[in-house]
Amino acid sequence: MNVRLKPTRGQFIVGGLAASAAVKFASINVIAAPKTLVVGLNVPQTGPYSDQGQDQLRAYRLAIAEINAKGGVMGMQIEESVGDDQTKAPVAVENARRMIERDGAVMITGGSSTGTAIAVSGLCQEKKTIFMATLTHGDETTDLNCHYHTFRRYNNAHMSAQALAKTLLAKYGTGRWFHITADYAWGHSVFDNLTSVVEPKGAKTIANVLMPLGTTDFSSALSQAQAAKPDVLVITEFGKDMVNALNQSAQFGLTKSAKILVPLADEYMAKGAGDNFDNVVTTAPFYYKYQSDKYPEAKRFVDAFVKKYNSPPSNGAECAYVDMYQWKGGIERAGSLDPKAFIEKMEGFHFTATKGPEYWRAWDHQGINTVMVLEGVPVAGRDDPFAFAKVLEVHDGDAVAIQQSTSKCKIEDS
């Protein structure tokens, strides 16, 4: 008799878990050759922030190709070691560890989440390896969890909230505020900063629904928001989560019944949200339409990016591109790969790249540069699908940054 092999319930579940685990492994490819410098590009290529991660990767590769074509870094060609961090801290740390230990990476860069950035920053401090954190907006990266080997040029939540203050009160009023917030370090940081700006002026926080990272269906949170009839709905979500949350808000009628605030956005999110981004106020450190009209270096970067990839760079990509050049410059000024020599040349360094004059603050390694307050425009009013906003205000970085007297950053000596 033909006996069929039937999976038992136990095998089904164990097999299922094993197979689910298999997908978590990130691939790391590296081709190392003598006289090269390996840099670790640790970005999400899958998961909720993958649009942002992939765009950063494009920018890194553009910068590396340009640098290598002009002779590399002190005569050494840059080689990449790429990892998909999946916006998960343990995966990001494991990637970075392999990049450093196996591939000999002398610098790690990337990230699209404060959760992964803080975790990788801790590892890089332990390994005494430079970490150029790109897309991380939570304060902690250069505040409570600042580290000697970590530099972050991207604006942080404190800067965004301070920059938003005037617009928020003028356009949104005080009223009743309902928050939907990503439940991890970044979301908490943005919520704390925003409420500390608007509550003293009279805004009333009626709820803060903390949703897990990677949520696709926000309906139950939006249902609550609808019942609460808020004046302002704050969606502190990022990447695909924000696109889903905002599009679903429109389906619940909330984009008409409440004013929507998205504290941080980029070109991919605004494209995904389409007309639902109309009138939404947000912040960004860079907007290709604005800076490329004002700064030649921004125009050169945006043109090169568009030529290579057929789409404009998002603000995370701009940060990735400038970070790669900043690292190159620091190494060349130090004349050495020694991290300490590099850091000494970076701290307090003033430069002008794609945004006008900016600098690296010595005591917390935060990049001090401008913060933009933007307002979404409808799709019909966009030159291209990514041209999502008009610029309301541009704030000087120093005016909105955390001051040393209130910072929790106590950076190591080495």
Place this chain on the structure above:
Amino acid sequence: MQGPAPLRGRPPFALPEDSTIDAILSQLPGQLLDGFVRGLVYVAIALGLTIVFGMLRLVNFAHGAFYAIGAYVGLVVAERYGLAAGLIVAPLAVALFAVVFDRVLLRFFYDKEPTAQILVTFGVALVVQESLRLYFGGTTRSFPIPAALSVPVNLGFTQYPAYRLAFAVGIVAIVLLVWLFIQYTSYGLIVRAGIRDRTMVQLLGGNVALASTIVFALGAGLAGLVGAAASPIYSVDPDTGFSFLVPSFVVVVIGGLGSFWGAVIGGLIVGELQSLTTLVLPAASDVVIYVAMALVLLVRPSGLLGESEVIRG
């Protein structure tokens, strides 16, 4: 590093400003409706998974890929010919893909160990995911809701998006149609008999191979249809299949492997649990379904409506 941050003295969950039990209760009908609609998505996906397991004894990890293919086909067709065309073409295209997949590859694994089945279906799922990424790029895409269904409907106790309501009605109708097919057609008879004893049906002259292919195509087509119908609600990206695959397995385990109504009940339980948890402790809305699965496994290892394991010799 992702630990709780100070929330300025407020509880880390959403309570209306008056924070009374009455206030929570007033939200309950809306949340129950939302949980029901959300659960129907899982029902429709898990149904395909469970009938395929029941009939073919196949652990199909490519089921999420069927959802993703349906979402992309639906999106591409809808962008050109409208949503209705997308809803017709997507399930047919996915069913066709499933038949080819079954005939070319999967049938050689019917009698293999479940680990081999998992590996081959998981492999196909990865190939599909990466092919979608290669062809469409990794960018998130979405399809706008038809204007007529883009506004919320006032139901008295809550306002709920019209598209989600239409979506729910459609899924309920389809679940009933599948049930009628299995219950009242001659193929349905072979399917039901095959679930109980495949060898005996073969000995009695039933064309189990054909019925298996039909069941496989039906399950896949269902996933494809849901993928297309859900694209105006959830954005679409190459990873979309896996994000629905795991909860659907949880649904099947809770409901009982191979059980039609188990998948229905399991799906609704998962949907309701997620919605109600979001009302009181939203941060736990992901993990709650795994807790539920663990509890069901402890109390009733074969799932709520599953049959106990029979060891065959």
